[in-house]
Amino acid sequence: MPEIIDLSQEIFEGMPVYKDLPQVKMSVHNSHEEWNGETNPVTRTPAVHKLELGEHTGTHVDAINHMEIQHVGKSIDTMPLAMFYTEGICLDFSHKDLCQLIKPEGLEAACQHAGLDIQAGDTVLLYTDHYRKHFGGKDWGNGPGLTAAATRWLGEKKIAAFGVETMSPGVPGISNKEVHHICGELNFTHYENMVNLHLLIGRGRFRFIGLPLKIRGGTGSPVRAVAVFE
Numbered sequence: 001m002p003e004i005i006d007l008s009q010e011i012f013e014g015m016p017v018y019k020d021l022p023q024v025k026m027s028v029h030n031s032h033e034e035w036n037g038e039t040n041p042v043t044r045t046p047a048v049h050k051l052e053l054g055e056h057t058g059t060h061v062d063a064i065n066h067m068e069i070q071h072v073g074k075s076i077d078t079m080p081l082a083m084f085y086t087e088g089i090c091l092d093f094s095h096k097d098l099c100q101l102i103k104p105e106g107l108e109a110a111c112q113h114a115g116l117d118i119q120a121g122d123t124v125l126l127y128t129d130h131y132r133k134h135f136g137g138k139d140w141g142n143g144p145g146l147t148a149a150a151t152r153w154l155g156e157k158k159i160a161a162f163g164v165e166t167m168s169p170g171v172p173g174i175s176n177k178e179v180h181h182i183c184g185e186l187n188f189t190h191y192e193n194m195v196n197l198h199l200l201i202g203r204g205r206f207r208f209i210g211l212p213l214k215i216r217g218g219t220g221s222p223v224r225a226v227a228v229f230e
Contacts, residue, residue: 007125007163007194007210007225008059011051015058016140018167018192022054055220059193061161061212066219067184074184076218081211082121083160083189088208088227089116090125090200096144098134099171102126104153116204120158123208125227127197131165145171148178155186163191163210163225191225200227 009015013026029050033041055076056062061084064074091110093102111118118124130143143166146154151170154162162169169183169190170176183189191210200206207228212221 003229005196005199005227005229007196007227008223009193009195011053011058011222016136016167017054017057018141019172021056022052024057025052026050053222055215055218055222056192057222059191059195059210059225060220060222061191061210062180062183062189062220063212063218064184064187064189067180071184075216076212076221077214077216079189079212084209084211084223086121086123086160086208087119088123088125088200088206089114089118089204090127090197090206090227091116092127092201093144094127094129094198096128098139098142098144099174100144101147101171101175102144102150103147104150107150107153114202118154118157118159122157122159123161123163123191123210124154124159125163125191125194125197125200125208126165127201128165129198131193131195132198141167141172143167143171145169145175146179147175148182151175151179151182152186155182155188159188161189161191161210163194163197165194165197167192191223194225203229 030048031044063076168176170179210223210225
Protein backbone atom coordinates (compact mmCIF):
# COMPACT_ATOMS: atom_id res chain seq x y z
CA MET A 1 0.00 0.00 0.00
CA PRO A 2 1.30 3.47 -0.83
CA GLU A 3 1.98 5.92 1.99
CA ILE A 4 0.08 9.18 1.44
CA ILE A 5 1.20 12.27 3.36
CA ASP A 6 -1.24 15.17 3.56
CA LEU A 7 0.46 18.50 2.79
CA SER A 8 -2.66 20.69 3.12
CA GLN A 9 -3.97 23.08 5.74
CA GLU A 10 -7.48 22.79 7.11
CA ILE A 11 -9.93 25.41 5.83
CA PHE A 12 -11.95 27.02 8.63
CA GLU A 13 -13.60 30.31 9.51
CA GLY A 14 -11.11 32.74 11.02
CA MET A 15 -8.03 31.07 9.54
CA PRO A 16 -5.14 33.33 8.52
CA VAL A 17 -5.28 34.70 4.96
CA TYR A 18 -2.81 36.89 3.10
CA LYS A 19 -3.19 40.65 3.64
CA ASP A 20 -6.45 41.90 2.08
CA LEU A 21 -7.64 38.62 0.58
CA PRO A 22 -11.19 37.45 1.42
CA GLN A 23 -11.72 36.12 4.91
CA VAL A 24 -13.16 32.60 5.19
CA LYS A 25 -16.81 32.48 6.21
CA MET A 26 -18.59 29.21 6.93
CA SER A 27 -22.20 28.67 8.00
CA VAL A 28 -24.85 25.93 8.07
CA HIS A 29 -26.93 26.37 4.91
CA ASN A 30 -29.12 23.27 5.33
CA SER A 31 -29.55 21.19 8.46
CA HIS A 32 -30.77 17.63 8.89
CA GLU A 33 -33.41 18.95 11.30
CA GLU A 34 -34.83 21.16 8.54
CA TRP A 35 -34.75 18.29 6.05
CA ASN A 36 -36.59 16.14 8.62
CA GLY A 37 -39.32 18.78 8.96
CA GLU A 38 -38.55 19.82 12.55
CA THR A 39 -39.90 23.22 13.61
CA ASN A 40 -37.63 25.48 15.70
CA PRO A 41 -35.00 22.79 16.39
CA VAL A 42 -32.73 23.28 19.39
CA THR A 43 -29.68 22.32 17.32
CA ARG A 44 -28.84 22.48 13.62
CA THR A 45 -26.84 19.47 12.46
CA PRO A 46 -24.99 20.41 9.24
CA ALA A 47 -26.25 18.76 6.07
CA VAL A 48 -24.78 21.43 3.75
CA HIS A 49 -22.36 24.22 4.63
CA LYS A 50 -22.16 27.54 2.84
CA LEU A 51 -18.56 28.60 2.20
CA GLU A 52 -17.23 32.03 1.27
CA LEU A 53 -13.53 32.19 0.49
CA GLY A 54 -11.01 33.43 -2.03
CA GLU A 55 -9.24 31.29 -4.59
CA HIS A 56 -5.97 31.84 -2.70
CA THR A 57 -7.14 30.34 0.60
CA GLY A 58 -5.14 27.86 2.64
CA THR A 59 -2.98 25.44 0.68
CA HIS A 60 -3.45 26.61 -2.89
CA VAL A 61 -1.82 26.90 -6.29
CA ASP A 62 -1.51 30.09 -8.32
CA ALA A 63 -2.64 30.28 -11.93
CA ILE A 64 -0.42 31.97 -14.50
CA ASN A 65 -2.96 34.79 -14.94
CA HIS A 66 -2.38 35.72 -11.29
CA MET A 67 1.28 36.50 -11.93
CA GLU A 68 1.01 39.66 -14.05
CA ILE A 69 -1.49 41.53 -16.24
CA GLN A 70 -0.13 40.33 -19.58
CA HIS A 71 -1.01 36.71 -18.73
CA VAL A 72 -4.76 37.31 -18.93
CA GLY A 73 -6.50 34.19 -20.22
CA LYS A 74 -4.01 31.77 -18.65
CA SER A 75 -6.46 30.79 -15.93
CA ILE A 76 -6.39 27.77 -13.65
CA ASP A 77 -8.87 25.83 -15.80
CA THR A 78 -6.60 26.17 -18.86
CA MET A 79 -3.43 24.89 -17.21
CA PRO A 80 -2.49 21.29 -18.08
CA LEU A 81 -3.25 18.74 -15.36
CA ALA A 82 0.27 17.38 -15.79
CA MET A 83 1.53 20.48 -13.96
CA PHE A 84 -0.25 19.28 -10.80
CA TYR A 85 0.66 15.57 -10.99
CA THR A 86 4.44 15.31 -10.95
CA GLU A 87 7.52 13.84 -9.37
CA GLY A 88 8.57 15.76 -6.28
CA ILE A 89 11.48 16.48 -3.99
CA CYS A 90 11.69 18.38 -0.70
CA LEU A 91 14.71 20.49 0.29
CA ASP A 92 15.62 21.46 3.85
CA PHE A 93 15.72 25.17 4.69
CA SER A 94 14.67 24.82 8.32
CA HIS A 95 17.74 26.83 9.34
CA LYS A 96 16.28 29.96 7.75
CA ASP A 97 15.02 32.64 10.13
CA LEU A 98 12.17 35.12 9.69
CA CYS A 99 12.25 37.07 6.40
CA GLN A 100 15.54 35.48 5.35
CA LEU A 101 16.09 34.91 1.65
CA ILE A 102 16.76 31.63 -0.16
CA LYS A 103 19.32 32.20 -2.91
CA PRO A 104 20.47 30.06 -5.88
CA GLU A 105 23.57 28.90 -4.05
CA GLY A 106 21.36 27.83 -1.15
CA LEU A 107 19.23 25.73 -3.49
CA GLU A 108 22.32 24.10 -4.96
CA ALA A 109 23.71 23.35 -1.49
CA ALA A 110 20.37 21.88 -0.34
CA CYS A 111 20.28 19.59 -3.37
CA GLN A 112 23.83 18.42 -2.70
CA HIS A 113 23.10 17.84 0.98
CA ALA A 114 20.01 15.76 0.13
CA GLY A 115 21.72 13.90 -2.72
CA LEU A 116 18.94 14.98 -5.09
CA ASP A 117 18.85 16.47 -8.58
CA ILE A 118 16.08 18.74 -9.80
CA GLN A 119 14.61 17.29 -12.99
CA ALA A 120 12.41 18.87 -15.64
CA GLY A 121 8.75 18.64 -14.65
CA ASP A 122 9.44 18.31 -10.91
CA THR A 123 7.63 20.02 -8.07
CA VAL A 124 10.25 21.30 -5.61
CA LEU A 125 9.02 21.77 -2.03
CA LEU A 126 10.94 24.04 0.36
CA TYR A 127 10.80 23.01 4.02
CA THR A 128 11.39 25.95 6.40
CA ASP A 129 9.44 24.71 9.46
CA HIS A 130 7.66 28.08 9.42
CA TYR A 131 4.22 26.49 9.72
CA ARG A 132 4.94 24.58 12.93
CA LYS A 133 6.80 27.53 14.47
CA HIS A 134 4.53 30.43 13.57
CA PHE A 135 1.12 29.48 12.13
CA GLY A 136 -1.51 31.85 13.51
CA GLY A 137 1.05 33.86 15.49
CA LYS A 138 2.38 37.39 15.11
CA ASP A 139 5.19 36.28 12.80
CA TRP A 140 3.11 34.06 10.53
CA GLY A 141 3.39 36.65 7.73
CA ASN A 142 7.16 37.08 8.16
CA GLY A 143 8.48 33.82 6.78
CA PRO A 144 11.57 33.24 4.66
CA GLY A 145 11.23 33.27 0.89
CA LEU A 146 12.96 32.96 -2.46
CA THR A 147 14.94 35.70 -4.14
CA ALA A 148 14.14 36.60 -7.73
CA ALA A 149 17.42 34.97 -8.78
CA ALA A 150 16.56 31.72 -7.00
CA THR A 151 13.13 31.67 -8.65
CA ARG A 152 14.71 32.12 -12.07
CA TRP A 153 17.23 29.37 -11.24
CA LEU A 154 14.34 27.00 -10.53
CA GLY A 155 12.36 28.09 -13.59
CA GLU A 156 15.31 27.58 -15.91
CA LYS A 157 15.40 23.95 -14.77
CA LYS A 158 11.92 23.60 -16.33
CA ILE A 159 10.17 22.57 -13.13
CA ALA A 160 6.38 22.43 -13.03
CA ALA A 161 6.15 24.21 -9.68
CA PHE A 162 7.65 24.82 -6.28
CA GLY A 163 5.88 24.90 -2.94
CA VAL A 164 6.35 26.79 0.33
CA GLU A 165 4.89 26.68 3.85
CA THR A 166 4.49 30.45 3.96
CA MET A 167 1.68 32.70 2.68
CA SER A 168 3.92 34.03 -0.11
CA PRO A 169 6.72 32.48 -2.18
CA GLY A 170 8.99 35.50 -1.80
CA VAL A 171 9.46 37.89 1.10
CA PRO A 172 6.78 40.63 0.84
CA GLY A 173 8.24 44.03 0.05
CA ILE A 174 11.57 42.49 -0.96
CA SER A 175 11.17 39.75 -3.57
CA ASN A 176 7.56 38.53 -3.63
CA LYS A 177 6.34 40.55 -6.63
CA GLU A 178 9.39 39.62 -8.69
CA VAL A 179 8.98 35.94 -7.79
CA HIS A 180 5.43 36.02 -9.18
CA HIS A 181 6.55 37.85 -12.33
CA ILE A 182 9.29 35.29 -13.05
CA CYS A 183 6.84 32.40 -12.61
CA GLY A 184 4.60 34.00 -15.23
CA GLU A 185 7.50 34.74 -17.57
CA LEU A 186 8.84 31.17 -17.43
CA ASN A 187 5.39 29.51 -17.28
CA PHE A 188 5.65 27.62 -14.02
CA THR A 189 3.78 28.05 -10.77
CA HIS A 190 3.92 27.65 -7.00
CA TYR A 191 1.94 26.36 -4.03
CA GLU A 192 1.61 28.29 -0.78
CA ASN A 193 0.56 27.41 2.79
CA MET A 194 1.84 23.83 2.74
CA VAL A 195 2.18 21.67 5.89
CA ASN A 196 3.95 18.47 6.99
CA LEU A 197 6.99 19.08 4.82
CA HIS A 198 9.18 17.86 7.69
CA LEU A 199 7.82 14.38 6.97
CA LEU A 200 9.42 14.42 3.51
CA ILE A 201 12.99 15.34 4.45
CA GLY A 202 15.56 12.63 3.84
CA ARG A 203 13.14 10.38 1.97
CA GLY A 204 14.14 11.09 -1.62
CA ARG A 205 11.73 11.40 -4.50
CA PHE A 206 7.96 10.97 -4.31
CA ARG A 207 4.81 11.44 -6.36
CA PHE A 208 3.33 14.91 -5.82
CA ILE A 209 -0.37 15.59 -6.44
CA GLY A 210 -1.96 19.02 -6.01
CA LEU A 211 -5.00 19.13 -8.29
CA PRO A 212 -6.93 22.44 -8.38
CA LEU A 213 -10.64 23.00 -8.73
CA LYS A 214 -11.75 23.64 -12.30
CA ILE A 215 -12.70 27.30 -11.75
CA ARG A 216 -13.61 29.05 -15.00
CA GLY A 217 -11.25 31.99 -15.39
CA GLY A 218 -9.76 31.28 -11.95
CA THR A 219 -6.57 32.96 -10.76
CA GLY A 220 -5.77 30.02 -8.49
CA SER A 221 -7.44 27.34 -6.42
CA PRO A 222 -7.30 25.60 -3.06
CA VAL A 223 -5.81 22.11 -3.42
CA ARG A 224 -5.56 18.93 -1.38
CA ALA A 225 -1.84 18.49 -1.89
CA VAL A 226 -0.28 15.12 -1.07
CA ALA A 227 3.02 13.30 -1.35
CA VAL A 228 2.83 9.61 -2.24
CA PHE A 229 5.57 7.11 -1.45
CA GLU A 230 5.10 3.78 -3.21
